[in-house]
Amino acid sequence: MKRRRAVVIGGGLGGLASGARLGAAGWDVTVCEAGPKFGGKMNTWSKDGFTFDTGPSLITMPWVFRDTFAAAGARFEDHVELLPLDPICEYRFDDGTRFDYGAQLPDWLATLRRIAPGDVEGFFDFMNLGARMFEVSEATFFRRSPFERPSPGEWRAMRHVPLRRGWGNYRKAVDHFFQSPHLRQLFSRYPTYVGSSPYSSPATLAVIPYIEYAFGGYAVSGGLYKIVEGLVAVARGLGVELRTNAKVACIETKNGAAVGVELVSGERLTADVVVVNGDAECTDSLLGKAPRKFRSRSMSGFVQLFGLRKPLAGIREHTVCFSSDYKREFAHIFDEHRFPDDPTVYVNAPGAGDTLFVMANAPGDTDASTVWNTAAVAEARRRVFERLRLGGFPDFQSDIMVEDVWTPARLETAYLTPGGSIYGSDSHGWRNAFLRPSNVNSDVRGVYHVGGTTHPGGGTPTVLMSAAIVARQIGERER
Numbered sequence: 001m002k003r004r005r006a007v008v009i010g011g012g013l014g015g016l017a018s019g020a021r022l023g024a025a026g027w028d029v030t031v032c033e034a035g036p037k038f039g040g041k042m043n044t045w046s047k048d049g050f051t052f053d054t055g056p057s058l059i060t061m062p063w064v065f066r067d068t069f070a071a072a073g074a075r076f077e078d079h080v081e082l083l084p085l086d087p088i089c090e091y092r093f094d095d096g097t098r099f100d101y102g103a104q105l106p107d108w109l110a111t112l113r114r115i116a117p118g119d120v121e122g123f124f125d126f127m128n129l130g131a132r133m134f135e136v137s138e139a140t141f142f143r144r145s146p147f148e149r150p151s152p153g154e155w156r157a158m159r160h161v162p163l164r165r166g167w168g169n170y171r172k173a174v175d176h177f178f179q180s181p182h183l184r185q186l187f188s189r190y191p192t193y194v195g196s197s198p199y200s201s202p203a204t205l206a207v208i209p210y211i212e213y214a215f216g217g218y219a220v221s222g223g224l225y226k227i228v229e230g231l232v233a234v235a236r237g238l239g240v241e242l243r244t245n246a247k248v249a250c251i252e253t254k255n256g257a258a259v260g261v262e263l264v265s266g267e268r269l270t271a272d273v274v275v276v277n278g279d280a281e282c283t284d285s286l287l288g289k290a291p292r293k294f295r296s297r298s299m300s301g302f303v304q305l306f307g308l309r310k311p312l313a314g315i316r317e318h319t320v321c322f323s324s325d326y327k328r329e330f331a332h333i334f335d336e337h338r339f340p341d342d343p344t345v346y347v348n349a350p351g352a353g354d355t356l357f358v359m360a361n362a363p364g365d366t367d368a369s370t371v372w373n374t375a376a377v378a379e380a381r382r383r384v385f386e387r388l389r390l391g392g393f394p395d396f397q398s399d400i401m402v403e404d405v406w407t408p409a410r411l412e413t414a415y416l417t418p419g420g421s422i423y424g425s426d427s428h429g430w431r432n433a434f435l436r437p438s439n440v441n442s443d444v445r446g447v448y449h450v451g452g453t454t455h456p457g458g459g460t461p462t463v464l465m466s467a468a469i470v471a472r473q474i475g476e477r478e479r
């Protein structure tokens, strides 16, 4: 029987994972990546002996990664060594308070009893809310699109739906469970994992801190890019054709169905199905239609990478230096569409501690290429260093040997994501959080969507879940 052909547009995590899954299912697959390297936002940068991850620095839900490799007939552990983080992070606040968010419950409870004894019960209640959301999501949202008919098992999972606090505003839920201003700021941070503001997101996102605490946060020995390298090796082993510098100009259709793609080089590839891993907002353009814009886009990042002459002493692998006024910071980003005056700064110092990944949230809905000029970059850098100074970081500027900066404008150009927004639509309000672009294109038969800008959403594990959903949907629909 003639093998059927799939073209995947984009070699990000979602494109590679869906390519590998389809290859294992017997499809002839070609993955076309516009850029010079695979991995998309999960990427790497090297100079003068220093190597940095430029995107993710923490992963959760390790079983999703194992399942992805297993579906392609491989063992995740043969490619990637996960390193559990403990503490998960050190938090530093504007008033000088600092503490570790320990991964072991006894350690964390000791800290809680010291810093906010009245919030111990609130912590467990908040985690319970997240746990119930997880039980529902794991059986439903993480496995299929809300547009598919639920199975009996999924209906049964609905008994976990938290009726109280689960459907209100995220920040209000945090304020209900915690009295300590430090814990309120800490647990408000989690919607930023999907590029959103705690002041506008639904409380259902309490599933994120629960997942991180219950199942752990992980780094990867040798850097997170090992996950991309592993997937590339597995996909190649299955005969998947992987092409870089292969930007797709358009999806070709006939009688309302996809029949192939045309690259910007003019080359044409025929296909029975086309899987779009690029930003879902760009699919209409690929189909020759006027693009339908997302109502509001998730945040971007202002990332600086520093290779130091000597390791920075006394810092944890993950540190967050919180701004003095979290509400104002998100108002600057989402209401005023500008880089905050006082950004919260996240520092990742993997391994020996001589390579630093320093990130602050930035708007992902501006005309990034005009906003991020030289003066804006210099000013953002000054604000980041000021926050690090206030957070008690030693001044390491004279020890910088190599450095690189990733602005929203650079993210936009490198990964073809409008505004440099990292997660597509934001998760503000119930509709944005749960009715994300479907994995099946409703206009053109044979076109599918995979990745963080589609269902179930952004972040590495959910991207891999979307690849599982797409591969299953293709298996069911394209017989």
Ligand SMILES: Cc1cc2nc3c(=O)[nH]c(=O)nc-3n(C[C@H](O)[C@H](O)[C@H](O)COP(=O)(O)OP(=O)(O)OC[C@H]3O[C@@H](n4cnc5c(N)ncnc54)[C@H](O)[C@@H]3O)c2cc1C
Pocket (backbone or CB within 6 Å): 009, 010, 011, 012, 013, 014, 015, 032, 033, 034, 035, 039, 040, 041, 042, 054, 055, 056, 057, 058, 059, 060, 246, 247, 248, 249, 277, 278, 279, 301, 303, 359, 411, 414, 415, 416, 417, 422, 423, 450, 451, 452, 453, 458, 459, 460, 461, 463
């Ligand atoms: C700075 C930063 C920090 C992050 N931190 C974390 C973290 O700690 N933990 C976590 O889980 N997640 C994190 N993320 C998010 C995570 O990296 C993304 O959710 C995930 O990698 C997205 O994968 P994807 O497959 O959806 O898409 P992308 O990575 O966006 O890949 C899409 C690919 O499609 C290509 N493409 C687009 N259009 C075309 C076309 N026409 N032709 C050919 N190719 C095309 C693009 O070039 C791109 O390579 C972070 C991201 C960034 C940028």
